[in-house]
Amino acid sequence: MIHGLARDTGQSGVGWEKDKKKPQVLHLTSPDAPGGHLSWTPEIKPCDFDYLRIIGKGSFGKVLLARHKETTKYYAVKVLQKKIILKKKEQKHIMAERSVLMKNIKHPFLVGLHYSFQTTDKLYFVLDYVNGGELFYHLQRERIFLEPRARFYAAEIASALGYLHSLHIVYRDLKPENILLDSQGHIVLTDFGLCKEGLEPNGTTTTFCGTPEYLAPEVLQKQAYDRTVDWWCLGSVLYEMLYGLPPFYSRNTAEMYSNILHKAPVLKPNVSNAGRDLLEGLLQKDRTKRLGGKDDFLELKYHSFFSPINWEDLMAKKITPPFVPSVSGPTDLRHFDPEFTHLPVSSSLCTDTLTVTSSVKEAAGAFPGFSYGPPAEHSFM
Template sequence: MDAGPAESPSPQPSRANGNINLGPSVNPNARPTDFDFLKIIGKGTYGKVLLAKRKSDGAFYAVKVLQKKSILKKKEQSHIMVERNVLLKNVQHPFLVGLHYSFQTPEKLYFVLDYVNGGELFFHLQRERRFLEPRARFYAAEVASAIGYLHSLNIIYRDLKPENILLDCQGHVVLTDFGLCKEGVEPEETTSTFCGTPEYLAPEVLRNEPYDRAVDWWCLGAVLYEMLHGLLEIKNHVFFSPINWDDLYHKRLTPPFNPNVAGPADLKHFDPEFTQEAVSKSIGCTPDTVASSSGASSAFLGFSYGPEDDDVLDC
């Protein structure tokens, strides 16, 4: 989950002639036609990940294809550059996905990555619900090794979750997706950007306090807990055992309390402090009768919404 903007890496990305400078990872001779794109194996905010077979040698890769237009529209060039910078440093570690090279066309960016086809840890947890302790320990140890390596490079990962932990064809962990990493953080230094995935955020991040690399170990603890006890185990807790969740969703269960309102004008359940206050006459005025600031109007372009004609239901 992109839950917030990554902080700017060093150096800043160049956009001369509409291009995004990907630095020394660029293969100037590479092009999309070098590959046969076989299947979509993942999707993200700015593009897709595809299984690709290189025509020259038949080698398989995961090629991450990103739309420049979407990236530039949301001013997330730095997010992409962080990922590129960290990918370049990951080639020395067995539990981090490797970047082979990157290239671009006028419309798209291409990252040519290791093809890792053992599935997301999230997928396996969904299917098996939980792992036995030896299996959970093994995965946690390999993830810890990868996180420790990033920390040795003064990189905080900041987005550890089962969706970002892949298994390779032998069953080893491969950590991926480095767009929320923070580079250049010395052991005693802190940072403060609010980012990550809500379910795994450390308390200091949630409190908007400065934090250090320890937030990654909190995330690892949360992931380990899920491996041992299951993803979102809350519906299966004994406390909810009398609840039929399908009946609940379809409102087939009788609520334990009926407000017994007489109709839409019955306000007995609203605080009189509010209901007795006079309604301002300006609330019902139209733009023709109320002077408005052009600056205020332009700040919320696209705010207004109405259903399409075919979405309107006949009463």
């Protein structure tokens, strides 16, 4: 999934336009912050970028490959339409995504945020550009991955989830569409719109969210759940990598939900004993008995399935990835869906010339504290 787009590209997303006029960028600081107020500043603007291609699309807008004019660096710019977010009452999810992105900057397997800013009617995330393709794309092409390759991806994903849990964040939407490969073949986890922040190790939450194929039984039953939902999802993704389909998949959604609640996963012998044992532990329907239920990531880290992994080397990206996507450079879009890349980039991306109505004012002020820029030494300039 490209920074917030589901399998049907309808879950969340982004939206844009371009022109010669220089809009002013609305920077909003929290009213609770010192000097918190609405202020207009020319620091960073939509027109600071050249927008080259659409690389993803969702219900709130688009993701674009963009090149910063001054530095010529490439970024994925995710642009959200405020009025659609407000209409769907999704402000909290958007602000949670921004908050989580702020915390993820230093982890090797989580997408990094460089800037967030807003105009009167749009929100902008300037993110790491990752062009090795979704894990979903590669899995579709190859059907299954051999165990060493699946182990490598599962280890990088598990370390990213463990890091989020250490920050009291539960990811809640792990699936192959949200897992990207970079140009070297490493995992990059993206799309933090469904994250739950502030969940202590023994804490629970009850919001019904996720993607049908990967829902944990406790979520499906609308029971309280905890961070172990992420380990269930990892089990589902690992199973899909090794066997070609999610563990309880059926085209009939009601049947699939029944399978999740009542059926044991079918573990065929083409997977090692350690692999099957790990899957059984992760796909344990009782979350209190699930692998990761007591010591979280450490339980996975020391499982025999991961014994070939040197975790220090993994975190330092010293392990050679088992597969390197063929990309000739940043403008090579062969691993993106042509359904998006063939769309024309709007010629109005730099405009922000709305008539100021009461609804525009509401949208303008609905996302206080959204804007972010790195310390001066890390900025574009």
